[in-house]
Amino acid sequence: GENVEQHPSTLSVQEGDSAVIKCTYSDSASNYFPWYKQELGKRPQLIIDIRSNVGEKKDQRIAVTLNKTAKHFSLHITETQPEDSAVYFCAATAFSGGYQKVTFGTGTKLQVIP
Amino acid sequence: GAGVSQSPSNKVTEKGKDVELRCDPISGHTALYWYRQSLGQGLEFLIYFQGNSAPDKSGLPSDRFSAERTGGSVSTLTIQRTQQEDSAVYLCASSLGLAGTQYFGPGTRLLVL
Numbered sequence: 664g665e666n667v668e669q670h671p672s673t674l675s676v677q678e679g680d681s682a683v684i685k686c687t688y689s690d691s692a693s694n695y696f697p698w699y700k701q702e703l704g705k706r707p708q709l710i711i712d713i714r715s716n717v718g719e720k721k722d723q724r725i726a727v728t729l730n731k732t733a734k735h736f737s738l739h740i741t742e743t744q745p746e747d748s749a750v751y752f753c754a755a756t757a758f759s760g761g762y763q764k765v766t767f768g769t770g771t772k773l774q775v776i777p
Numbered sequence: 778g779a780g781v782s783q784s785p786s787n788k789v790t791e792k793g794k795d796v797e798l799r800c801d802p803i804s805g806h807t808a809l810y811w812y813r814q815s816l817g818q819g820l821e822f823l824i825y826f827q828g829n830s831a832p833d834k835s836g837l838p839s840d841r842f843s844a845e846r847t848g849g850s851v852s853t854l855t856i857q858r859t860q861q862e863d864s865a866v867y868l869c870a871s872s873l874g875l876a877g878t879q880y881f882g883p884g885t886r887l888l889v890l
Contacts, residue, residue, distance in 0.1 A: 695876050706868065706881040707820070752820060756876065762832045763875045765810070767820040 665690040667755050669768025676743050677776050684771045686753035687735040690764075693755040696736045698727060701770075702749045710751075711738070743775045779803070781882035783869050789888045790859055798854040798885045802871030809852050810879060811844055812868040820868070826852060827875060859889045 666689040676682050686696075694715035699707035713720045713727045713736065720727050724743075729736040740747055753768040782801045790796050802809050811823040823836045826846040837843070841859075846852040856863055866886050870879040 697878070699881075706883050708881070709878050712878065754820075758875060763808075763825060763827075764833065765822055765825075767812075767822065769819040 665693060665755055665757055665764060665766040667753065667766045667768045669753050669771055671771060672769065673772045673774070675774045675776060678743060678745060680743055682738075682740045682743050682747070682773055682775075684738045684751055684753070684773070685735060686737070686755070686768045687733075688755040688766070689734065690755065690757050690766075691731075691734065692757040692759055694758065695756040696727070696729060697754050697756070698738050699752045699754070700749045701752065707752060740773075743773075745775050745777050748773055748775045781869055781871050781880050783867075783882040783885050785885060786883065787886045787888075789890065791890055792861060793858055795855065795857045796859055796887065798856075798867050798869075798887070800852045800854070800869030800871075800882060802850065802852070802869070803880055804850075805873065806871035806877075806880075807849065807874055808872045808877065808879075809846060810870040810872075811852070811854050812870065813838075813865045814868055814884070815865045823854070856887075859887075861889050863887060864889045 669686045697712035700710045701707040713729050724741045726739040750770045750772050752770050756765045784799045810825040813821045828849050829846050841857045844854045866884040868884045869882040872879045
């Protein structure tokens with residue numbers, strides 16, 4: 664089955680600096696990679712996603728890159744702000760014969776220090 | 778429209794009792810997912826429905842767990858003979874179709890004493 668590894672588990676950055684979170688996956692059939700942000704006590708919310716036919720996607724201060732050959736994808740947050748502090752989860756979704764399998768990473772706790 | 782809703786928001790039960798958790802997906806969303814999140818941990822995928830069908834039940838932790846969906850809408854997750862290790866937040870999500878954006882509900886916090 665799919666195995667998704669996420670690093671680092673915790674990350675502290677100064678406000679204004681960039682943050683990078685990396686995930687690797689094992690199943691070459693995975694072709695959809697969403698990123699979720701979960702603030703303390705709240706539900707996960709999608710912040711950006713990328714499909715396997717695209718190498719990079721950007722939305723304001725957030726970008727995601729995908730390297731299918733190496734089976735890794737990364738979340739980049741630029742000009743971090745205190746409200747970016749949260750736990751971030753990556754996920755890899757594989758579709759096979761009408762079946763779907765979604766596997767989440769273990770999460771990265773990001774702390775932005777004012 | 779309304780987002781994904783779940784009930785109850787909190788549930789305290791005694792070990793050995795059965796519990797039923799409910800999820801109301803966004804109207805029109807054909808795919809529905811159940812996850813479990815233990816305190817400070819990641820998301821554990823349990824099961825998903827495409828329509829009323831659950832193609833893969835291998836994520837359910839044990840045979841005490843079951844789920845059903847009727848009418849392509851509401852889903853219930855049932856845990857029989859609850860154990861203390863079942864204590865967690867149970868999250869439901871729905872999407873317009875497979876590979877669509879998943880929208881999460883607020884979760885049900887289950888505490889088994």
